[in-house]
Amino acid sequence: MISTLAVRAQAPFQDVLETPAHKNRQAAQSLLVGVALAGARIVAVGQHGQIVYSDNQGKSWEQATVPVSSDLLAVHFPSPRQGWAVGHDGVVLHSSDSGGTWTKQFDGRAAAQVMASHYMVTSTCGACHQAKGGPTVKPTSTDTAEMMGEIRKFIDQGADKPFLDVWFESETTGYIVGAFNLIFRTTDGGKLWVPWYDRIDNPKHFHLYAMRPVGSDLFITSEQGTLFKLDRSQGRFKEIKTPYTGTFFGVTGTPKGVVAFGMRGAVFLSRDTGTTWQKVETGVPVGLLGATVTTEGKIILVSQGGQILISSDDGGSFREVKQDQPIPAAAVVALDRNTLAVVGQRGARINKL
Numbered sequence: 001m002i003s004t005l006a007v008r009a010q011a012p013f014q015d016v017l018e019t020p021a022h023k024n025r026q027a028a029q030s031l032l033v034g035v036a037l038a039g040a041r042i043v044a045v046g047q048h049g050q051i052v053y054s055d056n057q058g059k060s061w062e063q064a065t066v067p068v069s070s071d072l073l074a075v076h077f078p079s080p081r082q083g084w085a086v087g088h089d090g091v092v093l094h095s096s097d098s099g100g101t102w103t104k105q106f107d108g109r110a111a112a113q114v115m116a117s118h119y120m121v122t123s124t125c126g127a128c129h130q131a132k133g134g135p136t137v138k139p140t141s142t143d144t145a146e147m148m149g150e151i152r153k154f155i156d157q158g159a160d161k162p163f164l165d166v167w168f169e170s171e172t173t174g175y176i177v178g179a180f181n182l183i184f185r186t187t188d189g190g191k192l193w194v195p196w197y198d199r200i201d202n203p204k205h206f207h208l209y210a211m212r213p214v215g216s217d218l219f220i221t222s223e224q225g226t227l228f229k230l231d232r233s234q235g236r237f238k239e240i241k242t243p244y245t246g247t248f249f250g251v252t253g254t255p256k257g258v259v260a261f262g263m264r265g266a267v268f269l270s271r272d273t274g275t276t277w278q279k280v281e282t283g284v285p286v287g288l289l290g291a292t293v294t295t296e297g298k299i300i301l302v303s304q305g306g307q308i309l310i311s312s313d314d315g316g317s318f319r320e321v322k323q324d325q326p327i328p329a330a331a332v333v334a335l336d337r338n339t340l341a342v343v344g345q346r347g348a349r350i351n352k353l
Contacts, residue, residue, distance in 0.1 A: 173185075210248075
């Protein structure tokens with residue numbers, strides 16, 4: 001009798017970066033962790049490279065054609081047709097048809113090679129290294145050795161680092177962020193991704209969980225109560241410390257309030273674009289994982305326990321929306337002033353406020 005272990009050992013290896021997502025009639029009811037709007041179309045991403053979309057506010061769903069089977073974690077459309085999705089194995093996918101079909105644009109293997117060729121110790125400057133397209137930096141020899149050591153780790157370990165979020169300010173300019181300080185920027189729609197590993201004040205290499213604009217500012221959330229805000233004049237992300245000591249999974253808000261949210265129902269509010277922060281009680285004991293803002297400016301948060309919280313005062317307070325059967329949630333997007341598309345462990349669901 002051949003053991004199960006022996007059968008698995010004989011099975012051919014399938015590279016998830018080269019294996020298309022399988023077709024699944026229940027894809028819209030499977031684990032989904034990211035959701036966005038492509039115009040009026042809802043697009044959601046999840047496990048094994050599955051991407052689904054709906055053109056009738058969730059009444060029915062279609063499965064997109066996806067060239068990888070890596071788990072996908074986030075999706076963003078800066079315009080109705082152009083969109084990007086990211087996930088495990090450093091995968092970056094692009095769609096130019098509102099999420100119906102996707103192509104692989106970048107992955108962890110390419111990311112490591114790009115970093116290696118981007119940060120060069122030059123023979124003319126000794127300890128200098130230059131980021132292509134940016135100013136020459138003169139770090140200490142220790143700084144340079146540490147950076148090149150980290151890059152060698154990325155190459156040696158392969159495509160195992162996930163990108164956790166993606167955000168584009170236009171059809172050409174955007175960012176991807178991920179584990180262990182991974183951050184890249186593009187200005188040509190993803191044809192070329194430029195590492196910003198040295199353009200963020202993150203010496204401990206905290207994971208970068210989410211990136212979103214609030215008002216005119218761009219924020220990244222991280223660990224140990226840390227956020228980063230883009231200093232556009234210097235072209236780098238500056239560290240912001242808060243009174244919180246846990247992980248922030250996301251950031252959202254309005255021009256009148258920046259809201260950072262994370263573990264154990266934690267919510268912190270800043271009325272001065274990140275300079276000072278105050279805790280906002282939510283009464284939720286589990287992680288808050290997703291957020292959206294309605295057309296009326298109401299802030300919505302969703303939790304892994306299924307709670308939906310709403311704020312009508314720019315993040316100053318939140319109340320829980322009553323639901324008959326709460327479902328664990330990972331992400332949310334507002335369809336209109338009273339309708340939400342929520343995704344999570346049991347797929348996609350439409351909720352009325």
